Amino acid sequence: MNSSPGGCVVRAGDACFAELQELVALNPNNANIEIPDETLAGLYLIFGKNFAKAVEVVDGGGIVCYIGEQTGRRLFKVPGSHAPDFYIVFPAHYCSCQSFTFDVVSRSDAAFCKHQLAARLATVMKRSTEVTIPDITIALMLLEQCA
Numbered sequence: 705m706n707s708s709p710g711g712c713v714v715r716a717g718d719a720c721f722a723e724l725q726e727l728v729a730l731n732p733n734n735a736n737i738e739i740p741d742e743t744l745a746g747l748y749l750i751f752g753k754n755f756a757k758a759v760e761v762v763d764g765g766g767i768v769c770y771i772g773e774q775t776g777r778r779l780f781k782v783p784g785s786h787a788p789d790f791y792i793v794f795p796a797h798y799c800s801c802q803s804f805t806f807d808v809v810s811r812s813d814a815a816f817c818k819h820q821l822a823a824r825l826a827t828v829m830k831r832s833t834e835v836t837i838p839d840i841t842i843a844l845m846l847l848e849q850c851a
């Protein structure tokens with residue numbers, strides 16, 4: 705094995721999310737699919753407490769997925785613990801929260817923050833509101849984060 709531990713976590717997580725996606729695809733009319741215990745246990749094992757927190761975030765609702773009309777690029781707005789706070793999230797690469805900066809980028813303690821996991825889970829479980837917007841608006845939303 706010449707891959708990093710982080711890479712293993714990402715791949716194992718991908719496999720669990722793919723499993724979930726298949727389950728959802730088998731039940732297109734069921735908006736409220738129960739996650740099987742096995743899959744849940746796998747995701748907890750891989751992502752730890754951040755996954756538990758992500759489930760809470762998804763259950764709390766309010767996750768919005770903005771889709772660029774030309775590029776299909778997806779940017780999420782995920783509610784923070786204190787409304788009306790929210791975070792800007794690219795599930796695989798970025799979140800605007802402090803935990804992402806400290807735990808994921810600086811210390812490499814976690815592969816993803818809870819908002820990134822919540823955005824992914826919400827996508828797979830079809831629990832986010834999808835809104836198509838011009839790509840320039842997505843760019844502006846990101847720029848606002850840098851201000």
Ligand SMILES: [Zn+2]
Pocket residue numbers: 791799800801802803804817818819820
């Ligand atoms: Zn975050």
